[in-house]
Amino acid sequence: MVTFHARYTFLQMMNVNAVTLDGVRVRLEPMRRDHLGALAEVAFHPAVWRWMPSDVKNEAELLAWIDQALDQQARGWALPWVTWSKAENRIVGTTRFMDINPQHHGLEIGSTWITPACQRSGVNVEAKYLQLRHAFEDLGALRVAFKTHHNNVQSQTAIAALGAKQEGVFRNHMIMPDGSIRHTVWFSITREDWPEVKARLEERMQAAAKMKV
Numbered sequence: 001m002v003t004f005h006a007r008y009t010f011l012q013m014m015n016v017n018a019v020t021l022d023g024v025r026v027r028l029e030p031m032r033r034d035h036l037g038a039l040a041e042v043a044f045h046p047a048v049w050r051w052m053p054s055d056v057k058n059e060a061e062l063l064a065w066i067d068q069a070l071d072q073q074a075r076g077w078a079l080p081w082v083t084w085s086k087a088e089n090r091i092v093g094t095t096r097f098m099d100i101n102p103q104h105h106g107l108e109i110g111s112t113w114i115t116p117a118c119q120r121s122g123v124n125v126e127a128k129y130l131q132l133r134h135a136f137e138d139l140g141a142l143r144v145a146f147k148t149h150h151n152n153v154q155s156q157t158a159i160a161a162l163g164a165k166q167e168g169v170f171r172n173h174m175i176m177p178d179g180s181i182r183h184t185v186w187f188s189i190t191r192e193d194w195p196e197v198k199a200r201l202e203e204r205m206q207a208a209a210k211m212k213v
Contacts, residue, residue, distance in 0.1 A: 013102040014139045016079055021130040024122055024209070026108040028081035028130055031070065031094065035082050036063055038091040042115035048093075051149040052113070055177035069096060069111070083114060085123050092118045095127055097135070105142040107135060110132060122208045128162055129201045136194045143190050159187045163197035 016028035029035075040059050042048075050056050056062050072078035080096035093114035100107045109131050114124055135141040146164055148155040164187035173184035189197055197206065 002155065003021065013099070014105055014107075014141065016076070016100055016102065016107075016139060017099065018079060019134070019138075021081070021134055023126045023130050024205070025086055025121075026126045027084040028095065028127060029065060029084055030080050031073075031080040031096075033063070033066060033070065035091065039066070039082065039094065041090075042092055042117075043113075045116055047116050048113045051137075051152040051155065052111075053174050053176060053182070072098070076102070081112070082150070083123065083127055085118055085121070087121070088118065095131065095144060097131070099145070105140055106145070107139075107141060107143075108145040108147065109135075110147060122205065124158070125162075125201065126205055129198075129205065131193065132162075132189065132201075133198065136191060136198075139193065143188055146187040147184045148187075150185055156185055156187075162189070163193065163200055164189045165193070178212060 008029045020030065021028040037060065040062055042054060043062055044058075054065060056065050059205050066080075069078060069080040073080060077100055078096050078098045079100070080094060082091045083093040083095055084090070085092045092204075093112070095112040096110065097107045099111050109128065112124070132144060134145050146162075147170075148159065150169065156166075167186045167188055170184040170186065172181050174182040
């Protein structure tokens, strides 16, 4: 016999499936193993992994990183994408939903990196817009989180510029590949924040598009 609580929990769960998110400048394609070659062309700049809890130096390590992401997807914990730049006509990075919590309608956007040549190009802003819109409008998320290294001021500034609110710092949260201690700065956007955040991001993308004309 299905209890009221079990039935309610089931009805409230998000249905997170692999999906392509297509924008004006960016297309987010579900990550596959055969993306290895394209990712290897842009993944090994030192700046890509500087603040990440992983340090990927070669194709073997990159393949292991991809396989870990796909394993987490199979378990329902993550949804990884490769980031395709339409202007560059190539894959320029990756991003993902992670720490997916269907019962409580929460997830994190993270493991995001873009080749330095495409930073500040509008690619990341539109990618985040596509992810946030999918999370809130298609999946019914209540909260989307972001986290970053305490010394990664560029990332903190970019996350705040999206409209996310800083929530606090997890002290001594991670040991980095070089043995240093990372404190993690947390941000979030909630369902209540989303209409204002969406409008601001759309204005920002429209202004950037006019500057390109």
